[in-house]
Amino acid sequence: MKKTELIMGMPITVEFANKSATRHFKTVFDYFKEVDLRYSTYKTDSEITQINNGLPKSKWSSEMKTVIALCEQTRKETSGYFNIRHNGKLDPSGLVKGWAIANAAGLLQENKVSNFCIEAGGDVQVNGTDSDHRSWTVGIRNPFNIEEIIKVLAITSEGVATSGTYIRGQHIYDPHRPKRTLTRVKSLTVIGQNIYEADRFATAAFAMGEAGIKFIESIPNLEAYMVTDDKMATYTSGFERYAANV
């Protein structure tokens, strides 16, 4: 039982292994719509837009204060690579997506739904098993051909997030800075105990370039799979336990 809606500018897909859970499609999608209303920097009446227009901190919702504090914590944990301040404005959307998926998963568990898969814009959180009572399988997209997958993960409670630059392509000529070196890292997939952890560290580690995978290696409970422009993959020491035999 699978359903997709377009929210927060991206397709969000929820799959339940059991028919009895389908009434909770609405629970999940309503939650994402609420998050969008509060955190969308493209909506003129969202709380984050009001904050960027000068709403004093004393009037921020407590949830917003929590999210901004989580962003600040992530900034410190990643030596500043994760930063939501751009041109004097706050944009927490790099954290909100993973955070919202994790919260949606929490809502399902509160409602006694234990076998589900939520995917939002390429970020995934699973729990339990699929309708065949097997581990959920998550393909890692080939950054050189977005219609292919290059790895299959079999997981039952983890989150998976990928950062990358598929769209720009490696060799698009930049006439303004023709001599600069373009990044070698095409995509970086991170597996964490939940999507919140996986997503925020994938975002920050990707910004570190090739050092990103070493950064992930150094953090307990995170594994990563990095694809570089030589069509090689580099992966962390504990990654293989999540790889499915295909």
Next chain:
Amino acid sequence: MKKYVLGIAVGLIFLAYTTVLRHQHSEPVLAPTTLGQNNSTNQSASTTANSTTSTPTTTNSAATAQYRDGTFTGSVENAYYGNVQVSATIQGGKITNIDFLQSPDENPNSIYVNQQADPYLKQEAIKAQSSNVSTVSGATFTSSAFIQSLTSALSQATQS
């Protein structure tokens, strides 16, 4: 409404753009004319945008005459690990080039990385796998920032 339709048009151009990239096995330089001329998807995008604009600037083809000629700089969009900004060049009503003025490659900070992590990393060549999966994990960030910046560049090209 106009903005909405323009958004759809940009989305279609974007699809055409990714289609072009997908067929480039050896990753050649993006030819300056690919976006404007060689792709049927882009033609339909042009038609969509054309229906929202009452002042076509050229008359040789109804499907490709909706943009003013010139180079238009898009907004700076946050791709979370850096900014994306594009400029679109229009010639004869067609997009003939898209340049990246900013892209998230440059790292503002340095980071201490434990060199001891190195020996634990493993490598393999990537290869396509054919397998049914529940879902797929892939990147979206740069692409959405790209669309936002290009939309903003093209909205300038449609202002008369």
